[in-house]
Amino acid sequence: xxxxxxxxxxxxxxxxxxxxxxxxxxxxxxxxxxxxxxxxxxxxxxxxxxxxxxxxxxxxxxxxxxxxxxxxxxxxxxxxxxxxxxxxxxxxxxxxxxxxxxxxxxxxxxxxxxxxxxxxxxxxxxxxxxxxxxxxxxxxxxxxxxxxxxxxxxxxxxxxxxxxxxxxxxxxxxxxxxxxxxxxxxxxxxxxxxxxxxxxxxxxxxxxxxxxxxxxxxxxxxxxxxxxxxxxxxxxxxxxxxxxxxxxxxxxxxxxxxxxxxxxxxxxxxxxxxxxxxxxxxxxxxxxxxxxxxxxxxxxxxxxxxxxxxxxxxxxxxxxxxxxxxxxx
Ligand code: NDP
Numbered sequence: 001x002x003x004x005x006x007x008x009x010x011x012x013x014x015x016x017x018x019x020x021x022x023x024x025x026x027x028x029x030x031x032x033x034x035x036x037x038x039x040x041x042x043x044x045x046x047x048x049x050x051x052x053x054x055x056x057x058x059x060x061x062x063x064x065x066x067x068x069x070x071x072x073x074x075x076x077x078x079x080x081x082x083x084x085x086x087x088x089x090x091x092x093x094x095x096x097x098x099x100x101x102x103x104x105x106x107x108x109x110x111x112x113x114x115x116x117x118x119x120x121x122x123x124x125x126x127x128x129x130x131x132x133x134x135x136x137x138x139x140x141x142x143x144x145x146x147x148x149x150x151x152x153x154x155x156x157x158x159x160x161x162x163x164x165x166x167x168x169x170x171x172x173x174x175x176x177x178x179x180x181x182x183x184x185x186x187x188x189x190x191x192x193x194x195x196x197x198x199x200x201x202x203x204x205x206x207x208x209x210x211x212x213x214x215x216x217x218x219x220x221x222x223x224x225x226x227x228x229x230x231x232x233x234x235x236x237x238x239x240x241x242x243x244x245x246x247x248x249x250x251x252x253x254x255x256x257x258x259x260x261x262x263x264x265x266x267x268x269x270x271x272x273x274x275x276x277x278x279x280x281x282x283x284x285x286x287x288x289x290x291x292x293x294x295x296x297x298x299x300x301x302x303x304x305x306x307x308x309x310x311x312x313x314x315x316x317x318x319x320x321x322x323x324x325x326x327x328x329x
Contacts, residue, residue: 003182005150007174010165015041020167021073023066023093025052027133028106029079033061035140036170044069046092070096075163077104077127083297086115097122099156102163107192108185111153113290124154125164127171128188136171145178149188190284197280197289206268211316221319222326230323 022033023046033056037043045056046069056063070076070093080088089110097103099121106128110116118124129136131146139146148168152160168180207228214224228234240249250258283289296303311317 005165005168005174005180005182007169010169010174011162012040012166012169014159014162014166015075015170018042018074019044019072020075020077020170021046021069022077022079023047023069023088024078024080025056025061025063026079026081028129028136029077029133030055030059031133031137032077032079032106032171034059034137035172036167037061038140039170039172041170044072046070066092067096073101075102075104075167077106077167079106082107082109083293085110089116094119102157102160104164104167105185108151108188109192109290111185112189113287115290115294118154120154121156122154123152123157123160123163125160125167126151126153126183126185126188127164127167127173128183129171129173139177140172140175143175145173145175147179147181148173149181149183151182151184151188153185190281193284193289194277194280197284198277208311208314208316211319215315215319221315222323225316225320225323230320230327 018041020036020041020043022029022036022043025033025045025047029045029047030052033043033045043061045053045061045063046066047053047056047063048066053063064072066088073096076093076097078085078089078093093103097119102123102125103118104125104127105111106126108126108128111118111124111126126149128149129146130149131139135146148171150164150168152164154160157163165180168174172178173180210228211221211224214227215221219227237249237252240252244251250261253261280289
């Protein structure tokens with residue numbers, strides 16, 4: 001059973017007098033910076049001098065070069081894209097990691113696969129929101145929280161767990177509807193990549209195949225797309241899963257729909273599905289996927305760019321573009 005932390009376990013005083021640097025003012029960085037400041041913390045921003053840097057300034061943050069922010073901070077939240085952080089870290093962050101500092105990640109990836117190996121004299125903590133950056137900003141602004149997975153990798157100071165809870169509280173995770181759940185860098189990496197390598201990717205290709213089959217059966221592209229996802233109903237079903245329950249959301253559909261889903265759905269889970277899930281888990285745990293992705297990037301990401309180009313030029317994408325024009329999106 002996972003351990004859930006309670007708000008009364010938080011000692012916010014551990015952050016008093018400390019400077020928090022947000023390195024990377026993007027999806028997560030901007031939202032977490034704003035929340036941490038709102039909860040009374042001293043926050044500075046480190047970013048390359050570009051649009052995000054100017055955004056930080058216009059949000060009234062002290063924005064600095066990444067080196068300067070890392071040097072000034074006691075607590076560093078490394079909120080760069082996972083594929084970028086290992087390049088930035090050795091030059092701009094590592095030189096400033098003196099004993100007693102805290103390094104915080106929002107994803108387990110780089111520490112799990114040792115693409116980043118922090119020195120032994122700093123605390124290394126995971127505070128990973130299960131929420132997109134926009135939600136991390138919008139939910140606390142209206143008094144609501146979101147779930148975060150947390151864990152301590154290195155506790156050089158003896159205070160890493162307390163710091164972990166103070167940061168989770170500072171970004172809003174303990175607010176109504178939120179949760180702070182014990183995990184680890186390795187577990188967070190496993191569940192995150194597992195979803196991407198199994199059901200999440202499968203759902204995209206399943207819907208694309210359904211579009212092909214429906215249009216070949218004579219359904220107009222517009223009607224097919226609205227049925228499959230463009231109406232937004234899919235998003236509403238996702239919300240209902242999280243609020244009412246995974247199966248209980250079926251109660252929002254007609255009996256005909258429920259009967260059809262319950263009698264047909266499992267047919268599409270072929271004999272290979274569990275074997276593929278096991279393979280995904282193995283390749284995540286033994287680093288095969290991480291190595292493949294690193295090799296791909298080192299070679300210029302040509303396969304990735306080709307695959308992305310193909311789907312963005314697919315019949316579905318073209319039909320979607322026409323539909324969105326008609327819908328004014
Ligand atoms: P973003 O893609 O929003 O980028 C964050 C920042 O990194 C931006 O300010 C960007 O600056 C900067 N950046 C990008 N490339 C470079 C570079 N080459 N050199 C220096 N700075 C660069 O990242 P996210 O906020 O999505 O992700 C941050 C962390 O949060 C990751 O660990 C991710 O796994 C984790 N996370 C993300 C979630 C999400 O929903 N997005 C959910 C939970 C965790 P600029 O814009 O100026 O280029």
